Amino acid sequence: MSLRPTVRPTARRETLAQFLEKIGEFGSFVALFFREGFGRPWEGRELLRQMDEVGTRSFLLTGVTGLAIGAVLAMQSRGTLVQFGAEAMLPNMLALSIIKEIGPVMTALVLAGRLGAGIGAEIGSMRVTEQIDALEVMALRPLNYLVVTRVLACFIMFPVLTIWTDALGLFGGYLESALAAQTDPRLFLDTAFTSLRFSDVLVDTMKTSIFGAIVGLVSCFLGFNVRGGTRAVGQAAMQSVVASSVLVILADVFVVRLSLLIFGDVAS
Amino acid sequence: MVDVRKSFGSTEVLKGVNMEVAPEKTAAVMGGSGTGKSVLIKHVVQLLIPDSGEVWYGDKRMDQLEGEELDQERLTIGYLFQGGALFDSMSVAENFDFVLDRHTDLTPAERIDRIEELLNWVDLEEKFHAVPADLSGGQKKRIALARAIALNPKLMLFDEPTTGLDPVSVRMVSELIVRLREELDMTSIVITHDLLCAEIAADSVHFIHDGRILENGTLDEVRNSDEPELRNFFGK
Numbered sequence: 001m002s003l004r005p006t007v008r009p010t011a012r013r014e015t016l017a018q019f020l021e022k023i024g025e026f027g028s029f030v031a032l033f034f035r036e037g038f039g040r041p042w043e044g045r046e047l048l049r050q051m052d053e054v055g056t057r058s059f060l061l062t063g064v065t066g067l068a069i070g071a072v073l074a075m076q077s078r079g080t081l082v083q084f085g086a087e088a089m090l091p092n093m094l095a096l097s098i099i100k101e102i103g104p105v106m107t108a109l110v111l112a113g114r115l116g117a118g119i120g121a122e123i124g125s126m127r128v129t130e131q132i133d134a135l136e137v138m139a140l141r142p143l144n145y146l147v148v149t150r151v152l153a154c155f156i157m158f159p160v161l162t163i164w165t166d167a168l169g170l171f172g173g174y175l176e177s178a179l180a181a182q183t184d185p186r187l188f189l190d191t192a193f194t195s196l197r198f199s200d201v202l203v204d205t206m207k208t209s210i211f212g213a214i215v216g217l218v219s220c221f222l223g224f225n226v227r228g229g230t231r232a233v234g235q236a237a238m239q240s241v242v243a244s245s246v247l248v249i250l251a252d253v254f255v256v257r258l259s260l261l262i263f264g265d266v267a268s
Numbered sequence: 269m270v271d272v273r274k275s276f277g278s279t280e281v282l283k284g285v286n287m288e289v290a291p292e293k294t295a296a297v298m299g300g301s302g303t304g305k306s307v308l309i310k311h312v313v314q315l316l317i318p319d320s321g322e323v324w325y326g327d328k329r330m331d332q333l334e335g336e337e338l339d340q341e342r343l344t345i346g347y348l349f350q351g352g353a354l355f356d357s358m359s360v361a362e363n364f365d366f367v368l369d370r371h372t373d374l375t376p377a378e379r380i381d382r383i384e385e386l387l388n389w390v391d392l393e394e395k396f397h398a399v400p401a402d403l404s405g406g407q408k409k410r411i412a413l414a415r416a417i418a419l420n421p422k423l424m425l426f427d428e429p430t431t432g433l434d435p436v437s438v439r440m441v442s443e444l445i446v447r448l449r450e451e452l453d454m455t456s457i458v459i460t461h462d463l464l465c466a467e468i469a470a471d472s473v474h475f476i477h478d479g480r481i482l483e484n485g486t487l488d489e490v491r492n493s494d495e496p497e498l499r500n501f502f503g504k
Contacts, residue, residue: 041370122357134353137313138367138419139339 029221037148046145050153053118058111058161065110066165069102070094070172078180087181088191094173095192100204103166105252108158108211112244116219119150120240123223124233132224147224151216158212159205166205199263207255214251215244272321274307281307283479284321289472294449294456296470298490300501303476305459306350309425312457313345314338325423343371346416346424346454350431352408354400360387360411361396367418386414390444406437413444417452424448426458430465442468463502475501 074094081087123146126132135142170192177183219240226232274282281304289295297305310316311323314330323331328341354363364383368374374382387393390410400408409429416424426445430438442465448454449471460466466473466487473490475483477497483490491502 129351129356130349130353131355133310133315134347134349134355136315137342137345137347138371139342140367140370 025225026218026221029224030217032143033147033151033217037143037151039144041141041144043145043149046149047152050149051157054111054115054150054153055157055160058114058157059164061114062107062110062161062165063168065106066098066103066168067172069106070098070169070174071176072172073097073102073169074173074176074180078176090177091173091183091188091192092195095170096195098169098173099166099196100200101252101256103169104162104204104208104211105248107162107165108208108215108248108252109245111154111158111161111212112215112248113241115154116215116240116244117237119216119219120223121233121237123220124226124236125230127224127226128229128233142224147216147220150220151213154212154216155209156212158208158215162205162208197263203255203259203263207252207259210251210255211248214247218244218247269308269311270322270324272308272311272318272323274304274311274316274318281479282318285476285479285481287474287481287484289455289457291455292449292453293471294445294458294469296458296460296466296473296487297476298461298466298473298501299476300461304479305461305476306427308476309347309427309457309459312423312425313342313347343419344422346419346421348409348413348416348424348426348429350428352400352412354403354408354412354415356400358399359396360398360400360403363400363411363415364418367415371419382418386418387411389417390414404437406433406440409433409437409441410444413441417448417454420452422455424454424456426456426460428459428461430460430462435464438462438464439468441465445469 074090077090077093078087081090081093123132126146132142132146135145174183174185174188177188178185222236222240222243226236269285269287272282272285273280285304285308287295287297287308297308299305307316311318312325312330314323314333317331321331322329325341325345328337330338330341333341354360355366358366361380361383364386365379368379368382372379383396384393387396390413392407392410392414395403395407395411400411403411413429424445429441429445433441445456445458445465446469448456456469458465458469470487473483473485473487474481475490475493475495475498482495483493483498485493490498493499
């Protein structure tokens, strides 16, 4: 006799129903966040601690990512640009692609991996060990203490880390240029920013605040709603990473489309 | 509690519970696993809301309170969770300070004095700087109990306070429940299936079976009941 449960024909329909139910619950969670999350008590100290957790402890990871991407992008693009006699445009192309798209999205995805798993697992294990219930019965408002602080920390720190990743990405690109073509640093910088407008830098950096809020909200929601034991905690951590990453990419499409509608593209 | 009913999906866990606890007395709620004991006390602090029925705490309907009013009532109730539910990202002292800082006007020095007093009460003053991961099961329960009474609650709820403990720790925790009543005049509801704990701590016993209170009385009265479920539970 097999220990494996038999799959019922209605299972797929139930899974879809559960998925839709989950979306509804997430909507209610977000509504609760905005309705009650910004009242007293304000957890300033915990917010700073979370900003440290999100920010300071992610500098190395995002920095290395940025440096590597900048260098690799320069290496990969150089050959093609040389073919068209446009090697001088390399800094320009690097700045455009890193600051407008690769830097923000890569930073958000890397942070979704690190923070999504961390937040989902931490809050999930607090749920199964009844620590969240303990907060609630002690009138300590778990929504304010656990969720608002983490979401705000992500909202604030994602753009900061994006600027850092962008800077190191450009530095990586410059290093490659310096080694491969002895490019002058001043010339590199001057060329890099000629095609960028202030609105591009601002919008494409600040859009990561939205990505941060998505990562924070999704991970907190999945952690908060863990039911069961350690396996459920692991699943919440994994789902946090997957759902956050997918939503970040989808949100990017909407934000880019919206910014193009409002500000036009770089050529306009 | 008046005719409290609670279902999870298609499973009806509480099927009309009626129960009253006298002030400054300790009531034990006993019963086998999965009979709804923990679900029952979660209704007292509105961790769960009944599908129907009423939950009264003094002259307040706990199942209908919201916001600040609910918080105010919750602050007069202490809750000892099954695993202690100490915040594992904080030290023992921080676990207390977290609560005292937010709910009292005590200065930092006064808070330290209060933490030492509470740890002394459970005879674990040397664990001031320890972290929960370094504590034994019994120590966690005692420290969690000290944290639960940090704000001098009027009512204490114990969810399986002696589960997983050795007989010495069971006696120690049970005697602490008695001291709460004798020294601090607290009312307690103890969810347990531990006879030793009920023997030491309980003034009255409410036996729950299949989502209903089957028998009320002193431990001896309940133990000597002719109900087959009780005879089975007490091994007669």
